[in-house]
Ligand SMILES: Nc1nc2c(ncn2[C@@H]2O[C@H](COP(=O)(O)OP(=O)(O)O)[C@@H](O)[C@H]2O)c(=O)[nH]1
């Protein structure tokens with residue numbers, strides 16, 4: 502038996518940040534394996550996570566989202582045999598619904614010790630009507646209202662109410678009885694995914710799930726732009742801020758003029774985050790645009 506935690510949440514809500522900032526600290530001394538399912542052919546999160554964890558497996562989008570995929574199950578088996586981890590963390594793609602993954606894990610004898618859904622309090626109103634986002638909320642038993650540093654307390658209060666309404670409506674349902682499969686949900690508020698240790702200690706373990714409900718198709722597109730020259734930061738920022746409204750996220754790894762190392766750039770809903778340097782990277786330079 503390999504206990505697993507699933508981290509879900511919309512594009513840019515802070516899943517990778519949580520894994521880097523919080524989960525790692527609470528599992529120090531344990532053998533932790535991470536599977537990250539990227540929206541995009543080229544992994545950005547995998548590179549960030551490899552700075553924090555030694556056992557990171559990247560799966561391109563499509564492998565685990567819309568089907569009980571043999572590929573995901575193969576990856577889990579492989580990671581079990583190779584590393585004998587004591588804990589498995591799965592970061593789902595921001596464009597995917599978590600329920601099929603939960604079922605896959607349970608089928609592999611990996612009891613799911615919590616499905617954490619991050620909510621981006623700064624941008625919730627921009628994506629709240631997205632059907633995948635609703636199923637991500639409904640499919641979780643721990644809700645983390647993240648990026649509280651970017652929202653007023655009253656807004657976070659309102660978002661919490663809305664999210665709990667959505668949770669009630671979008672919980673997975675037993676297809677035979679019509680009963681919701683989850684009866685409880687726990688809410689945390691934080692910034693940069695910093696959570697107390699209890700979240701990772703298996704106190705919110707899921708019941709064994711058997712019936713497979715309907716789940717939606719995800720409706721995001723993506724475009725990869727290769728970048729060959731070092732960029733001027735101000736120019737990059739200006740271009741990102743001028744992207745059309747239907748681009749909801751951009752991320753990538755680029756070289757910047759006057760920066761010694763390549764950087765990870767992150768853009769979501771009109772905001773460009775401070776670039777994060779990555780020291781030992783010698784892969785291609787690119788920006789992935791994700792839109793709906
Ligand atoms: N201001 C702020 N930024 C955050 C917070 N959490 C994450 N971020 C930033 O949001 C961006 C997307 O985070 P990431 O963890 O990559 O999101 P993911 O797509 O869900 O994995 C990154 O630039 C993070 O540094 C937060 O609580 N507050």
Ligand SMILES: [Mg+2]
Pocket residue numbers: 516517518546592
């Ligand atoms: Mg991520």
